[in-house]
Each structure stands twice: as C-alpha cells, then as structure tokens.
Amino acid sequence: MEKVLKKYWPLFVVPTMAAFTIGFIVPFLQGLYLSFCEFTTIKKAKWVGFDNYIRVFTDDPEPLMDSLGFTVAFAVVSIVLINLIGFLFALVLTRGLKGTNLFRTVFFMPNLIGGVVLGYIWQILINGLLSVVGEPLLALNTTAGYWGLIILMCWQQVGYMMIIYIAGLQSVPESLIEAAKIDGATSLQTLLKIKIPMIMQSVTICVFLTLTNSFKLFDQNMALTNGEPMNTTTMLALNIYKTFYNRTGAQWKGLGQAKAVIFCILVVLISFGQLRATRGKEVQQ
C-alpha cells in the first residue's frame, strides 16, 4: 500500500495543489503586491511602496477602526449566542425524542439559503415589525441593525453548529456515561464533567467557524443594512468594499487592498489565538 502511495502521490496531490495555487496562493500574492500599488486595473499598477499602509492609519475617510468596534461587538455576542443555542439544540436532539430527525433537518435548513437572500428576507421581516411598533426602520436605526444582524446570523448558523455538536455528543463513549451514572453522578455533573470535556474538539471547530464567519461577514451585512445609517453598521469587509468601489481613482483601490491585507492578518491572528486557547482544553480519548 505504502509503495503504491509513494509511486502515485502526485495523482492525489497535484490536482488539489494546483487548484489551491490557482485559486488561493496566486491571488493572495497578487493581492499582497497590489497593496503596495495604486491601480485601476491589475495590468497598469503603479508601485507606491508603503504609502497605502501609511494612509490606512493617517488619511482614510472610512477608518477601519470605525468598523472594528461594531464588528467586535457583533462577533462577541453572536459567537456566544450561536454556540450556546446550537449546543442546547444538540443536547435536546440527542435524547432520542420523537421527530428528532425532522427537527435536525429543519434547524439545518436556513444554512442552505444564501446570505444575500436571507439578508433581504430579514430586512422585510424586521422593517415590518419596526413599522408596526412605530420605531425607525432599519436604514435609520443602528440598534435594530445590530440586533437584526445577530438574529439573522443565529438563525442561519445555529443549525450548522448543532450538527457538529451532535456528532461530538454521539461520539462520547457510552461506557463513560454509564460509569458516571454508576458512580452516582447527576445529569448536570455528567454534562459538565464528562460530555463537555469530551467534545472540546467540536467546541474548537464551532468557535473557530463562528469567529471567522463573524469577522468576515459581508453578504448579510450588505443586504440587511448596507452600513446604514451613516456607516454605523458597516463591518470590516463592507468597509473595505466601500473604500474600493465608492470613489473613482487609482488611489482608492490601493488603499482598499492595503486594508484587506491588514484585515486578513487580523483575522488570522485572532483565530490562531482562539485555536491555541481551545486546543489546550481538548482531551484525548
């Protein structure tokens, strides 16, 4: 077997590697290069060195910092809520209740709808509600925009995280739970001391996914609020998009590109930090 693998490894590696190179490595390097340029089109890029990066911190009409606060506030609340609700659903739906499969499917379904479609649907729903209670509509209401985004993301992602947690819970060995029962552990103790430590791997994955999704959120943000009112609900990715497209001229493309690189580094750093923190709590079976 190993011999065969040694002989044929290119067959397995090359297609994936080629796709990864074409679809990720090359554009990434090109993007990195462009962040040091002013350009309208990639062919006619003009090298300007670190100018763009300096401008990001000194002379940017839409500073990243403005969007960072909103993004962090959104990320913290949505990570906690999505994981908590997803985990609770998973607990309920691993008890062998009637209709478990139906509920699992139903909760998962919002995930199959694209972000922009969801954004517009929720915009109609939330605006309908706001106009009934006589509050300013989404385009004029930062608070509603914030909570609207959180509700929307919970609705979309809870089902997905639930599936991962269910898989985790099902892989906890029966023998451990039985042993705990015999030792007289209550169900709460079993949950806290046996189940949760045993599914830390799922927690790592779910927190990683929700964390990166929250920071990179774009479609839903654009469809639901598009940053209104007055850019108070603009998240990082939308901020970069606006820098790139809202003005004509080569200098904006370069600035947007530099912001995108900084954004990328930020997301990588945060998610590495998170991976290290939660990995440390994982246990081997």
Next chain:
Amino acid sequence: MKKRLWALFMVCVLAVACFAGCGAKDEGKVYYLNFKPEQDPQWQALAKSYTEQTGVEVTVVTAASGEYETTLQAEIEKADAPTLFQVNGPVGLANWKDYCYDLSGSALYNELTSDSFSLKEGNEVLGVAYVIESYGIITNKTLLAKAGYSVDDIKSFADLKKVAEDITARSAELGFSAFSSAGMDGSSDWRFKTHLANLPIYFEYQADGIGTTKAIKGTYLDNYRAIFDLYINNSTCAPAELSAKTGDDSRNEFLQGKAVFFQNGSWEYGSLTADGAYTDDDLAMIPIYTGAGDEAKQGLCTGTENYWCVNKDASEADIQATLDFLEWVVTSEEGTKCMANDMGFVIPFKNAVESPNLFVKQDNAYTAEGKTPVSWNFPTMPSENWKNGVGSALTAYAADQTDANWDAVVKAFVEGWKTEYELIK
C-alpha cells in the same frame, strides 16, 4: 449576491471566450461591454445581424445592473478585453482615460449632431455619447382629470404644490394620492440623491455661469427641500416608511393607479406601456418645478451619462472593427431603426430615426415651444460616496422632518462635495 452573480457571469464569459477563440482573428472582432440591461436583447440581435452581413464577430456582454464598474475592471484585464465600453461622464472618465482611444477623426465622432455630446480631454475625443434621455414628473393624465385638473394647470412649483396638496386633502374620496412613494431604499434612492439633486446643482451652475465646481454653495437647496417635502408629504405612504420602499414599489403604485405623479425618466416608457397598462393618451411628463429659475421656460431634464469609449489597448484590427461596427450602428438604416424603435433611444447622430417614445416626443415639443431643457450635471458629482451621504441624510430627514435633519442634508451636500473633491487626485 454579488459574488454569485459574479461567478455566473465569469462562467458565461469563459464560455463565450472559448467559442470566440474559434473565430477568424485577422479581420478583427468587436467585444461590447454593455451598460444597459434593459437593452440587452436588442444589442444581441443587432450584433448577430451585423455578423451575418459582414462576417465580423461581435460579442455583446451586459453587466448586471449596478455592477458595470466592477465588471469592466475585471474584463479589461483579459487577453480578449472589451474593445468597446462606456463611462458615465467626466468623473468616470478619470478612471478610464488610460484606456480610451482618441476618437477624433473617426466616422462616429463626425456623425455627432453637436460637439457637446463628446467627452474631451485636451484635443482628444475620448468618449462619444450615444443616447439622450429625459426625466421629469411622469403624470397620469386620466387620474389628474378625475381630480379636476389637467397638465396645463401645472406651470410652476406653486401650481404643482396646489394640485398635489388638494389631491392629498381629498385622497380618501378620490382613492389615489398625488405622488408615488419616494422610495429611499439603497437600490433606488438615485431618483432623489442624483436625479432630483441635479436641479439645485443646475440652477447654481446657471446662476454662476459655470459647468462644474469643486465647491458647491447650495444656493438652491431650499428649493430642493421644498420639492422633496412635496414628494414625501403627499405620497401613498407615511414618510417614515420611505426608507424601505424601492423604485419598483413606486412604479407599481403608479401602474395600479394609486398615484398621479411619478418622478422618473423616458426609460420607463416601455414598462409603463407594456401589456397595455397605459396608452400615450394617459401619460405626460412635466418638468420638475422647484420654484427656482424661470419656470415658464423650464423644460425636462435632458442629457446623457452614457458615453462610448474604444479600448486603446485592443489590437489595431479590433479597434478598426469596432469603429466600423459603431459607424454601421449609427448610420445604417437597420442600426438607427433598432436604436430608435427597439431600444427606444434618442441618439445624437445625424441619421437618427425619430423615436416612438412619448416622453422623448414631449421633450422635443417643449424645446420647440421655446423651453430650455435642464442639463444633466450629475456626472460632475464628485463620487458615489457623496451621493450615498446625501441619500442617507435625505432618508433620515424623510422620517423626521426637522430643521436639524435638513441641516444634515445641507452639510452632506455642501461640505461633502468639498471633501470628496479634495479626495480626488
């Protein structure tokens, strides 16, 4: 959605490019990146017909609505880049002038009826306008008659205000409102942040005798407020709900006979008369009176923001093929007929065929009466960001019509203009 549309689009382009690869290379070929989705089928048909007659391959690709700049940015990088694309005026040209072929001396440029329809930089002609459009207040004459008025009763802002407020006062009894909703949703607030905003800019330019400025004064912003107030307070819905209304909502209200007035342009003619919804006898377009300037002489807002540019970086054969194609489009019987009748365009070329579009005819009639069309000055607006700022402030003002909120509009308009112009290199 953008990403998805984009992906779909790329697949299409790839497919087109694969097929195009088989064509003959020497004769040159044309690749037109079209801006107007409404006219895509007509362009496709025209291209096909030209290919059948001359054997020159013409590819027409239409960018999704609102995605033209992003599409062009990606397309122009390719080996088979568009040979023909368009910019929306001087501000748009600034982005693309490195790619514009000098059209002076070309047949296309010589066919123009007036030099004012070209976009110049020094002596170079970089863009040529290909369609002239008008906008104003589209009026349902039948409903107006039911309310006891006719379009001849509206000759000034004061008349318009009187009629609109009278209709509002009796709207329960009449069963319709004066204006269709001024939808401020991001997809359609251009009707107000761009088209309506053109009027105060136009009058200021007229008063100061200029054609563009880096510092707008906002002399006529009170008139802007007056007309906007009229729109939002005599409408089919409460002003607070406008932020979520779209242009489609507005058109549907007009089509369903819920409103007498609907601010939009000659491009709406097709959708208003489709399936016999309205006939020419029901409709009229009146100037947008704001109480500024000489109202007795004010015509419709007529102009263009559609300029053709030929890609300088295309091969010589392709450039020549593109110029030949354009010449054929604006001079041949088939081309001019297609643009007038099928696309509903008024084209600023010598061989133009008269368009059946009612609003276009009305524009001509107003001009014949000695009225002066209001020119389109929004191509001089500094950036998309400026428009968005004004749009945001207008939306907030519509929901809560206080002086403080109007001051925010003025600030976005005047200070925003200055800031955004300073940001242009």
